[in-house]
Amino acid sequence: xxxxxxxxxxxxxxxxxxxxxxxxxxxxxxxxxxxxxxxxxxxxxxxxxxxxxxxxxxxxxxxxxxxxxxxxxxxxxxxxxxxxxxxxxxxxxxxxxxxxxxxxxxxxxxxxxxxxxxxxxxxxxxxxxxxxxxxxxxxxxxxxxxxxxxxxxxxxxxxxxxxxxxxxxxxxxxxxxxxxxxxxxxxxxxxxxxxxxxxxxxxxxxxxxxxxxxxxxxxxxxxxxxxxxxxxxxxxxxxxxxxxxxxxxxxxxxxxxxxxxxxxxxxxxxxxxxxxxxxxxxxxxxxxxxxxxxxxxxxxxxxxxxxxxxxxxxxxxxxxxxxxxxxxxxxxxxxxxxxxxxxxxxxxxxxxxxxxxxxxxxxxxxxxxxxxxxxxxxxxxxxxxxxxxxxxxxxxxxxxxxxxxxxxxxxxxxxxxxxxxxxxxxxxxxxxxxxxxxxxxxxxxxxxxxxxxxxxxxxxxxxxxxxxxxxxxxxxxxxxxxxxxxxxxxxxxxxxxxxxxxxxxxxxxxxxxxxxxxxxxxxxxxxxxxxxxxxxxxxxxxxxxxxxxxxxxxxxxxxxxxxxxxxxxxxxxxxxxxxxxxxxxxxxxxxxxxxxxxxxxxxxxxxxxxxxxxxxxxxxxxxxxxxxxxxxxxxxxxxxxxxxxxxxxxxxxxxxxxxxx
Ligand code: WT7
Numbered sequence: 001x002x003x004x005x006x007x008x009x010x011x012x013x014x015x016x017x018x019x020x021x022x023x024x025x026x027x028x029x030x031x032x033x034x035x036x037x038x039x040x041x042x043x044x045x046x047x048x049x050x051x052x053x054x055x056x057x058x059x060x061x062x063x064x065x066x067x068x069x070x071x072x073x074x075x076x077x078x079x080x081x082x083x084x085x086x087x088x089x090x091x092x093x094x095x096x097x098x099x100x101x102x103x104x105x106x107x108x109x110x111x112x113x114x115x116x117x118x119x120x121x122x123x124x125x126x127x128x129x130x131x132x133x134x135x136x137x138x139x140x141x142x143x144x145x146x147x148x149x150x151x152x153x154x155x156x157x158x159x160x161x162x163x164x165x166x167x168x169x170x171x172x173x174x175x176x177x178x179x180x181x182x183x184x185x186x187x188x189x190x191x192x193x194x195x196x197x198x199x200x201x202x203x204x205x206x207x208x209x210x211x212x213x214x215x216x217x218x219x220x221x222x223x224x225x226x227x228x229x230x231x232x233x234x235x236x237x238x239x240x241x242x243x244x245x246x247x248x249x250x251x252x253x254x255x256x257x258x259x260x261x262x263x264x265x266x267x268x269x270x271x272x273x274x275x276x277x278x279x280x281x282x283x284x285x286x287x288x289x290x291x292x293x294x295x296x297x298x299x300x301x302x303x304x305x306x307x308x309x310x311x312x313x314x315x316x317x318x319x320x321x322x323x324x325x326x327x328x329x330x331x332x333x334x335x336x337x338x339x340x341x342x343x344x345x346x347x348x349x350x351x352x353x354x355x356x357x358x359x360x361x362x363x364x365x366x367x368x369x370x371x372x373x374x375x376x377x378x379x380x381x382x383x384x385x386x387x388x389x390x391x392x393x394x395x396x397x398x399x400x401x402x403x404x405x406x407x408x409x410x411x412x413x414x415x416x417x418x419x420x421x422x423x424x425x426x427x428x429x430x431x432x433x434x435x436x437x438x439x440x441x442x443x444x445x446x447x448x449x450x451x452x453x454x455x456x457x458x459x460x461x462x463x464x465x466x467x468x469x470x471x472x473x474x475x476x477x478x479x480x481x482x483x484x485x486x487x488x489x490x491x492x493x494x495x496x497x498x499x500x501x502x503x504x505x506x507x508x509x510x511x512x513x514x515x516x517x518x519x520x521x522x523x524x525x526x527x528x529x530x531x532x533x534x535x536x537x538x539x540x541x542x543x544x545x546x547x548x549x550x551x552x553x554x555x556x557x558x559x560x561x562x563x564x565x566x567x568x569x570x571x572x573x574x575x576x577x578x579x580x581x582x583x584x585x586x587x588x589x590x591x592x593x594x595x596x597x598x599x600x601x602x603x604x605x606x607x608x609x610x611x612x613x614x615x616x617x618x619x620x621x622x623x624x625x626x627x628x629x630x631x632x633x634x635x636x637x638x639x640x641x642x643x644x645x646x647x648x649x650x651x652x653x654x655x656x657x658x659x660x661x
Contacts, residue, residue, distance in 0.1 A: 028431025039445035074283030078258035083159035086324035106195035106335030145194025168311025173209035193226035258282030276481030287423030287475025292322030358387035390529020398437035422475030525554035540599035563607035
């Protein structure tokens with residue numbers, strides 16, 4: 001094999017090990033390896049001990065009920081309220097006047113909410129919700145920018161025991177509509193708009209389009225953020241600030257059950273239909289607060305910043321619930337990292353004296369590209385710990401992050417987990433684990449992960465296989481909303497009657513038992529740390545009048561990790577028009593990209609669209625995406641023996657390489 005200088009460097013760096021610094025170890029929340037043995041010896045006891053850090057109205061009488069797998073119950077019959085644990089209990093302590101949320105808007109507006117102020121806002125808004133008929137068990141949809149009212153809204157829902165369903169503000173009206181309808185939400189909370197690189201994201205406008213086709217929605221609450229004119233429908237739409245003025249100040253917390261639904265969060269699966277991942281209350285809070293405390297080594301005076309949008313699971317677990325349950329100061333930022341300049345993040349870290357910083361590899365690769373000069377202009381000495389999540393981090397990016405952001409003194413926690421796991425599952429403990437750039441290292445204490453082959457046999461060290469979780473964990477998803485069967489089929493049916501959770505990721509375990517995530521093994525693409533299903537994008541393409549058939553794959557991308565490549569077969573008359581010159585090929589490619597954005601959202605925009613007369617299929621008619629991946633990556637074709645017509649792929653490859661399309 002020819003090894004160029006670059007890959008050689010990577011190989012060398014992969015072998016580098018970074019040991020925790022003595023001073024960091026001395027101060028670390030956990031610095032004794034015994035935690036792993038303790039948790040292994042008595043896993044339920046370990047989680048029960050962690051649960052003692054939360055306030056329960058009534059203690060559980062059983063830690064785990066796994067009598068009816070895969071339906072787990074954690075902290076059975078415990079009564080607990082998530083909002084009480086994230087807000088009220090801190091108001092009773094010296095944290096009363098501590099900032100709970102530091103908010104910075106894209107235009108530069110800053111707002112700090114102490115725990116006491118947060119409680120005041122949340123109680124009022126909970127009364128607003130009640131006044132609009134929301135009660136325990138009702139689903140509330142939220143479609144908002146990253147502003148404090150988003151945190152207030154979700155905590156108010158938790159206070160009442162009304163599950164929230166947050167839809168990322170970058171999703172299209174149609175995506176919002178489908179999610180609202182799947183959950184039959186009663187109320188929608190949105191904003192007039194949000195700021196994104198100096199422009200307004202028209203949230204209310206999108207919400208109106210969605211709600212027109214959502215029979216379950218009774219009212220829409222609108223936060224004024226950008227201030228532009230938006231139509232308000234009499235009897236359905238209400239301004240947040242007007243309702244808040246009239247709302248009563250006091251509102252008690254519901255004594256919700258440990259297993260009451262806290263929220264639904266939609267994610268992409270292998271089919272086109274989004275999955276409503278259901279998380280409940282007690283176990284989720286135990287899982288997220290424990291991992292936040294131990295992995296991010298939470299200290300009372302930390303200024304903690306997780307850059308994820310709350311519309312994703314990372315935002316739910318590590319902007320809001322985990323940190324606030326621990327009484328942390330959590331920073332919320334509305335905007336983009338390159339607005340107004342490419343140093344916005346470093347500027348924020350310097351001004352707010354951020355100590356712990358958690359972001360995604362895709363962002364780090366963008367920072368690398370923009371260059372060292374941006375962080376160099378700022379004092380980043382407040383930082384003491386860094387984290388990453390969302391996709392494998394390439395060792396070069398790890399080293400860059402370590403040197404240029406962490407100043408060579410901050411451990412990096414590379415955390416593997418999923419929307420479904422709710423909490424971090426594989427990660428270093430910063431006071432214990434030697435770090436290897438590119439590896440998420442080892443399972444968290446109390447988490448039983450294995451790497452197995454198709455038959456379920458553990459693979460030897462040094463080999464790759466499927467990532468499975470062999471025992472339940474507190475923040476695990478409980479089901480897919482309204483679809484228990486899909487929950488069973490998707491996650492629990494891969495290894496016969498052994499109730500193992502199948503994560504959908506491939507992983508290699510090295511000789512030190514370190515885990516190297518290899519990526520998805522199913523038809524799921526990871527774009528910028530977010531999952532998209534190939535099917536979802538294909539349905540959006542086929543929805544366009546010019547398209548006969550489409551196949552979508554993930555292709556390596558310098559910044560995004562993976563980018564979407566679409567292979568499209570056009571309807572015969574469209575081919576004709578192109579041949580006659582009545583239609584422009586490039587214009588059509590543009591139109592198809594725009595169509596996907598309209599159907600799903602900007603994250604799903606294909607990087608390239610390639611027209612082909614035929615797609616490679618098996619004799620039974622299944623599209624072989626694997627071969628399309630080989631073509632797109634410029635690799636030699638893999639096994640083609642199952643193809644109905646091998647000539648199709650050969651021709652396609654030649655055309656693609658000549659970029660005839
Ligand atoms: C998928 C989950 C929950 C975090 C945000 C994404 C990939 C996540 C890592 C990591 C390698 C990672 C996996 C996983 N992934 N973290 N540290 N190293 N891969 O949440 O949208 O539910 O996606 O992201 O493929 O299955 P998600």
